[in-house]
Amino acid sequence: MVPKYFMAIRFGMMSMAHVHAEGYASELEKKGLLAAIYDEDEGRGREAAKKHGVEYFPDLDAFFNRVDAVLIASPTNLHLTYVKEAASRGKHVLVEKPLAFKRAEAEQMVSYASRVTFGICFGSRLSPINAAVKGLISAGTLGRVTFMRIRVAHSAALDKWFPPGNWFIDKGRSGGGGLLDLGVHGVDLLYWLKGEPPTSVTGMTSRATSAYEIDDEGALIMAWPSGTMGVVEGAWTQRAGFNFLEVYGDLGTASPGCLVINYT
Amino acid sequence: MEGHQISVIEDFVQAVESGRKPIAPGSDGVVSAAIMEAAYAAKGIDIGLGRDLYRLGVSKGRNLASRSRGRLAHLRVSLSSEAHFFKMPSSGRFLRHEEREPFSPAMS
Numbered sequence: 389m390v391p392k393y394f395m396a397i398r399f400g401m402m403s404m405a406h407v408h409a410e411g412y413a414s415e416l417e418k419k420g421l422l423a424a425i426y427d428e429d430e431g432r433g434r435e436a437a438k439k440h441g442v443e444y445f446p447d448l449d450a451f452f453n454r455v456d457a458v459l460i461a462s463p464t465n466l467h468l469t470y471v472k473e474a475a476s477r478g479k480h481v482l483v484e485k486p487l488a489f490k491r492a493e494a495e496q497m498v499s500y501a502s503r504v505t506f507g508i509c510f511g512s513r514l515s516p517i518n519a520a521v522k523g524l525i526s527a528g529t530l531g532r533v534t535f536m537r538i539r540v541a542h543s544a545a546l547d548k549w550f551p552p553g554n555w556f557i558d559k560g561r562s563g564g565g566g567l568l569d570l571g572v573h574g575v576d577l578l579y580w581l582k583g584e585p586p587t588s589v590t591g592m593t594s595r596a597t598s599a600y601e602i603d604d605e606g607a608l609i610m611a612w613p614s615g616t617m618g619v620v621e622g623a624w625t626q627r628a629g630f631n632f633l634e635v636y637g638d639l640g641t642a643s644p645g646c647l648v649i650n651y652t
Numbered sequence: 653m654e655g656h657q658i659s660v661i662e663d664f665v666q667a668v669e670s671g672r673k674p675i676a677p678g679s680d681g682v683v684s685a686a687i688m689e690a691a692y693a694a695k696g697i698d699i700g701l702g703r704d705l706y707r708l709g710v711s712k713g714r715n716l717a718s719r720s721r722g723r724l725a726h727l728r729v730s731l732s733s734e735a736h737f738f739k740m741p742s743s744g745r746f747l748r749h750e751e752r753e754p755f756s757p758a759m760s
Binding site: 416514572586 | 676681
């Protein structure tokens with residue numbers, strides 16, 4: 389019997405629509421894990437399949453016969469359909485962030501995928517420095533966490549990265565603009581660091597550049613029952629800067645690159 | 653391909669092989685979806701100053717900026733300078749960004 393860890397998982401890309409899809413497909417190809425591509429845009433799917441040396445399947449049944457797991461990199465509004473299609477066939481599912489724009493849709497996906505391995509591409513949790521900050525919190529080194537703040541931003545609106553018609557700037561397909569696209573990293577990271585979901589949220593968005601018909605910057609505030617607050621800034625309107633993370637506790641402060649403990 | 657995207661794939665493969673949950677399990681997507689849904693639904697409170705400034709005799713922002721251009725420019729420079737330095741507890745001295753340990757929070 390072949391040991392389980394020697395069994396290669398055959399991945400299929402479901403859609404190449406996301407800006408990260410090409411990177412994922414390349415990495416899967418490099419690891420010898422990419423087996424097939426399906427795409428709601430046949431031309432795009434065939435082109436990607438040719439580039440990565442795998443077969444394009446316009447038919448979902450044929451596609452799923454070729455794979456053990458899927459990486460969904462579609463417009464966000466298709467996540468629910470694709471998770472259902474894959475999980476109902478027993479395929480493991482990895483989905484690009486954000487999982488959904490509506491809580492109800494996310495809950496449906498969790499229900500569909502209850503019998504398979506189901507993950508989201510929140511790479512921030514895998515950053516060693518973020519893991520170190522979580523370790524400091526868990527160990528009590530920072531004391532009781534009172535406030536957290538994170539900024540995640542780039543210049544997608546300033547530099548008009550998305551052409552007219554692109555799904556990222558179509559609220560019906562993306563669910564939201566700069567705050568959702570980038571702020572969701574911060575939202576997930578602060579939730580993960582805290583170890584429990586906040587219970588209260590407020591926020592604001594704006595169209596600071598008017599480049600798109602969707603928000604290009606925003607901020608939200610989360611509150612936990614313990615009194616901890618978290619601020620997340622997500623924007624496509626900032627040309628340069630550092631994606632700061634700051635965690636303040638009553639014994640110290642952790643900010644990657646500037647760790648301060650027991651400092652008053 | 654950025655490092656965090658490679659890590660996501662490797663973690664997921666290990667999760668499938670071992671039967672454990674990924675570091676970011678799909679169920680946690682419910683939390684971020686609920687937070688984002690609430691944030692987008694929230695409405696700012698119009699405090700009315702945009703309409704009532706003249707009636708109250710308060711200068712509009714651009715007029716204030718125009719009259720105070722010199723002071724504002726000075727303030728901006730000062731803030732910018734301070735924002736790019738960090739005081740380190742070990743030495744008590746300020747470090748420039750360039751002197752700090754490079755950090756990429758692995759987000760895009």
